[in-house]
Amino acid sequence: MTRKERYQFVIDYFEQHAPNAETELLYDNPYQLLVAVILSAQCTDKRVNLTTPAIFHKYPTPAKLAEASFDHLFPLIRSISYPNNKTKHLIGMAKMLMEDFNGKIPMTVPELIKLPGVGRKTANVITSVVDQQPNMAVDTHVFRVSGRIGLTLKATTPLAAEKQLIKFFPNNLIHKAHHWLILHGRYVCVARKPKCGICGLRPACKYYQAHPLPATEA
């Protein structure tokens, strides 16, 4: 199977089985998504979703969040990873939004990565989810799954993987492919022991070709 055929197999599979894949973070607007994605670093979406309703209620706009004090915001974030840094990042992010972006969420990667707590991955998520821009956020799941399948070859960094993925996925599918690969990594192609026995990508997967299941389990 050529690399192009491998991509096409993966696209066809997900188009059929996950045509409406989307983020599992709960949000109503770009501001809320930005807060949720910043909080999601090294943390599960489920836990973030338990945390954000209280934050959105108390700080419904960037203007309100920009006025938050560390001591008031911190208790709302305490239960997730790196609460100190994330509290500082959220307040700093909101302040910069008010001072430099008129309180609006910018929709380009170079502008977004100026905000505290926002790296390339977060900026790619925001622009692809909100605006369907062809930007591929490569998190640990995307990195692992695309490497195992063979969508990426010898990519040693998330940026290298990102470049390969956006080269081969059609532009109009990149924003969706991000969710396909994340969800597949979360629920099927899990880190420790991929569930190849229930995976429809086996015919196209390089990892599976090298590690086939015994006939009794396949």
Ligand code: SF4
């Ligand atoms: S066949 Fe196995 S390794 Fe390949 S994508 Fe599916 S779960 Fe992952």
